[in-house]
Amino acid sequence: MSHDVSSRTGGKTQPRTKADRRAAAKAARRAAAERAAQAKRRRQALTGALAGFAVIGVVVVGFVVFGGESDTDRPAAAPATSTAPTAAAAGFPPLPDGADPALGTKPAVAAGSGELAELAVTPLVQGSGPAAQAGQRITVNYVGVSYQTGKEFDASWNRSEPFSFQLGAGNVIPGWDQGLIGAKVGSRVQLDIPSALAYGDNPGGGRPGGPLRFVVDVLAVG
Secondary structure: OOOOOOEEEOOEEEOOOHHHHHHHHHHHHHHHHHHHHHHHHHHHHHHHHHHHHHHHHHHHHHHHHHOOOOHHHOOOOOOOOOOOOOEOOOOOOOOOOOOOHHHHEOOOOOOOOOOOOOOEEEEEEOOOOOEOOOOOEEEEEEEEEEOOOOOEEEEHHHHOOOEEEEOOOOOOOHHHHHHOOOOEOOOEEEEEEOHHHOOOOOOOOOOOOOOEEEEEEEEEEO
């Protein structure tokens, strides 16, 4: 006759001896610890993945927000990239009606010759629009070079962005305020400016010293 070594409670077999009960409890604790460890590993993996997505998001946002160059960061006298004629970008420059097609291309500007004692204004293309007057807002394209060397130091063409200012208000060098009075819309004018009417001989702050030569296209006044 065989002996039943277990009793049934609620349909489950329960160990009879203390040793069996201790073994079962130990096994249950191990199983619970393993489940807790697995849950912890899953949480750590999820946290790491979320952190990776967050880093990628920060990089993308940083590129979008800070990737472009701001106009306020541009130096007052930008270094020259080329003094050769350059074709205009699409939609630039905004030429006035009836303007000479020459105003659609960046001019090549050479050095001057001899000593420059006073302001010299030389029309290169004669426009037919209204003449600029003191107090008006004037919009121009320009190339600026050293009169002595011909080295370009700034040009609105390099930024594909015309420059606007109030004529005669002291917002630009005196050579511009004086030399562009009477220039007609659609004109291209060469301004040879002595240092006294430009930035001086040793201005500092990245500004060019000595006499300067500008070729300025008058696009609008108003």
